[in-house]
Amino acid sequence: MLTFVAILVDGLIYSSWLFVVAVGLTLIFGVMKILNVAHGSLYAFGAYASASLIGAYFNAGWAPLGSFAVILLAALIIGVALGLLMERGLLRFMYGRDEVIIVLVTYAVFLILEDVIILIWGTSPYFAYQPYSLLGTASFGVLTFSNYDLALIGLSVFIGGLLWWGLTATRQGKMLQAVIHDREMALAFGIDVTRMFTITFVIGAVLGALGGAVTAPQISVTPGIGVEVIVIAFAVVVVGGMGSIPGAAVGALIVGMIRATAVHLIPQVELFVIYAVMSLVLAFRPKGLFSRAEARKI
Amino acid sequence: MMGTDKTLTVLGATLLALVAAGFLLPDWAVFLLTLSLARGLVVLGLLILWRSGLVSFGQALFFGTGAYTVGLLVLFAGLRDIVALTVLAALAAGLLAWLVGLLLTGYRDIFFAMLSMAFSMILYGILVKTELLGSTDGFNVPHPTFLGYAPAGEKMRVSIYLWTALVSMAAAYGVHRHLSSTMGQLGAAIRDNEIRVEYLGASVRRVLLIQVIIAGALAGAGGAVTAFAVGHIDPDAMAYWTVSGEFVFVTILSGTGHILAPFLGSLLFELIRSFAFQYSPYTWQMVLGTSLLLIILFLPNGLWSLYARLRKGG
Numbered sequence: 001m002l003t004f005v006a007i008l009v010d011g012l013i014y015s016s017w018l019f020v021v022a023v024g025l026t027l028i029f030g031v032m033k034i035l036n037v038a039h040g041s042l043y044a045f046g047a048y049a050s051a052s053l054i055g056a057y058f059n060a061g062w063a064p065l066g067s068f069a070v071i072l073l074a075a076l077i078i079g080v081a082l083g084l085l086m087e088r089g090l091l092r093f094m095y096g097r098d099e100v101i102i103v104l105v106t107y108a109v110f111l112i113l114e115d116v117i118i119l120i121w122g123t124s125p126y127f128a129y130q131p132y133s134l135l136g137t138a139s140f141g142v143l144t145f146s147n148y149d150l151a152l153i154g155l156s157v158f159i160g161g162l163l164w165w166g167l168t169a170t171r172q173g174k175m176l177q178a179v180i181h182d183r184e185m186a187l188a189f190g191i192d193v194t195r196m197f198t199i200t201f202v203i204g205a206v207l208g209a210l211g212g213a214v215t216a217p218q219i220s221v222t223p224g225i226g227v228e229v230i231v232i233a234f235a236v237v238v239v240g241g242m243g244s245i246p247g248a249a250v251g252a253l254i255v256g257m258i259r260a261t262a263v264h265l266i267p268q269v270e271l272f273v274i275y276a277v278m279s280l281v282l283a284f285r286p287k288g289l290f291s292r293a294e295a296r297k298i
Numbered sequence: 299m300m301g302t303d304k305t306l307t308v309l310g311a312t313l314l315a316l317v318a319a320g321f322l323l324p325d326w327a328v329f330l331l332t333l334s335l336a337r338g339l340v341v342l343g344l345l346i347l348w349r350s351g352l353v354s355f356g357q358a359l360f361f362g363t364g365a366y367t368v369g370l371l372v373l374f375a376g377l378r379d380i381v382a383l384t385v386l387a388a389l390a391a392g393l394l395a396w397l398v399g400l401l402l403t404g405y406r407d408i409f410f411a412m413l414s415m416a417f418s419m420i421l422y423g424i425l426v427k428t429e430l431l432g433s434t435d436g437f438n439v440p441h442p443t444f445l446g447y448a449p450a451g452e453k454m455r456v457s458i459y460l461w462t463a464l465v466s467m468a469a470a471y472g473v474h475r476h477l478s479s480t481m482g483q484l485g486a487a488i489r490d491n492e493i494r495v496e497y498l499g500a501s502v503r504r505v506l507l508i509q510v511i512i513a514g515a516l517a518g519a520g521g522a523v524t525a526f527a528v529g530h531i532d533p534d535a536m537a538y539w540t541v542s543g544e545f546v547f548v549t550i551l552s553g554t555g556h557i558l559a560p561f562l563g564s565l566l567f568e569l570i571r572s573f574a575f576q577y578s579p580y581t582w583q584m585v586l587g588t589s590l591l592l593i594i595l596f597l598p599n600g601l602w603s604l605y606a607r608l609r610k611g612g
Contacts, residue, residue, distance in 0.1 A: 035408050090591075099408050100353045104550060105594055107543060111587030118580050231419055231539055234412055272423025275416040282413060283401055 006143055007260045013149045015256025016156035022236040023248045024207030030180050030243025031200040037106040039208045040226030041113035046212030048121050050074040051221045054128035067131045075213040079206025087201040118223050125220040132217040163245055235278045241288030305474045309467050316463040320456050332459045332527045334568045335466040338561035339520035342473050343513030344549040345560055351489035356414030357545045359421050360391040360514040362537030364521025369439055369531050380442035380461055384522045391518020392511050399510035403503045415539050425533040436532025439525050462523045470557045481505055547590055553600015
């Protein structure tokens with residue numbers, strides 16, 4: 001029973017982290033049909049920026065609770081700056097080229113940014129544990145959880161809800177849905193698709209950076225943290241169906257729960273169980289759980 | 299096109315040049331050439347897939363399988379012969395490619411790329427957690443023998459190199475034959491329009507499956523000779539997804555215009571890497587990424603297209 005609760009809560013925490021990390025990726029793919037490998041770099045940049053800003057903030061001696069605003073600020077700055085730079089500066093010249101080629105372009109950006117991170121922040125680890133310890137812990141009987149981790153669950157639900165509301169209840173969101181369904185038709189109806197692309201990419205980039213920014217207090221921020229994130233985020237997105245936001249939520253839940261189960265019961269399989277699940281899902285649902293059927297074009 | 303096969307002559311001449319280079323060049327250059335040829339084998343497989351419109355982002359799965367097959371057989375079966383081991387590694391990787399290919403060939407574009415990556419990460423996850431195989435540290439591979447001949451010292455390096463050169467050129471010829479066969483020619487048609495190929499009465503999945511198997515076996519052979527040349531295998535250098543990324547990079551760099559292009563591209567890749575590592579170890583990935591971008595932007599058909607362009611102009 002105890003193990004079950006532990007698995008459930010750990011799984012939820014891990015799922016929320018996965019959702020925050022993966023939702024930006026799926027949003028960008030859904031709208032732009034771009035599989036953004038550089039999403040991992042955005043995550044890493046967000047983590048580094050957040051760690052540095054938190055460090056500076058606490059050195060200045062301001063009210064500790066304000067550090068949460070600093071985390072959000074770091075994600076916003078990084079996401080908007082890098083997102084605009086990547087989309088306006090590079091990707092827009094690639095639209096219309098093969099999807100696989102665009103994957104390779106973002107892979108190149110990822111490689112470049114990996115070293116930019118080292119050039120800016122060096123190779124020694126950064127720590128920003130203060131916000132993490134600030135919130136204390138919560139106990140359920142003998143089990144103890146960090147409140148920071150539990151707050152992540154709330155954050156992911158909030159982000160999911162916000163995106164859902166934005167997409168279904170606002171004018172801009174409905175226009176975006178039109179772009180998702182049929183780019184050319186949306187263009188014909190006078191929607192500025194280019195602008196939609198830029199906005200979507202920046203939102204996706206901010207989400208990626210946010211994933212890193214909220215993770216920074218939990219880990220030691222070191223070079224290479226973005227590499228693993230990419231593949232895991234891909235797995236989540238693919239399980240749920242690429243481009244679907246509810247899909248990302250369900251994918252994150254499935255992957256998160258299964259990993260938590262593996263960690264508690266059979267730790268040896270922890271690393272590859274995620275990909276095994278992904279392969280299994282794809283064997284039965286080739287385009288993921290939440291995907292629309294596509295017409296064959298002759 | 300029938301009668302004299304020009305490619306056979308070119309490959310034979312290249313092999314002779316490679317053999318000569320093995321005796322003339324300094325030790326480090328021979329080692330570099332060995333690694334380039336081994337990587338070229340993997341890229342040769344990617345070239346076949348590329349021509350059929352597929353990009354595998356998980357070729358490290360077969361590369362790693364080849365290397366670890368060699369390692370396992372050396373450690374636990376006491377096999378030392380490089381010829382048998384290379385063949386067995388290629389077979390093992392080919393067999394795995396057949397199994398994985400049954401699922402993979404149902405996918406195209408980025409789905410194919412990402413699913414192949416996921417499969418390679420399964421292998422990585424298993425290797426990292428297997429204490430018996432040294433987990434993340436991997437283990438050392440002892441020197442091989444060559445059909446009973448056991449060279450010592452410097453001769454060992456040259457022998458491994460000569461074997462790699464022979465395997466590479468033989469593989470290049472095999473791939474050339476495949477690409478000129480009806481099945482190989484179907485690749486371009488599949489790339490253009492699969493449904494039309496089906497209407498013509500050919501099975502797209504069967505063609506792709508066979509090509510995935512060939513590519514897998516080639517990557518297995520590449521992994522096997524790399525294991526011998528380096529003398530050490532570990533999951534990060536053999537099976538991580540970034541290794542697959544490098545293979546794809548070399549494919550783009552080389553271009554798919556000729557079966558020798560992968561080997562030239564790999565050589566250039568190893569050269570850039572050696573020098574970048576020596577002079578600025580922290581900007582190596584940046585050099586890689588920038589060249590990848592430049593090639594995609596300005597030389598979309600790879601280095602080989604430069605040669606083709608020159609010949610056309612001249």
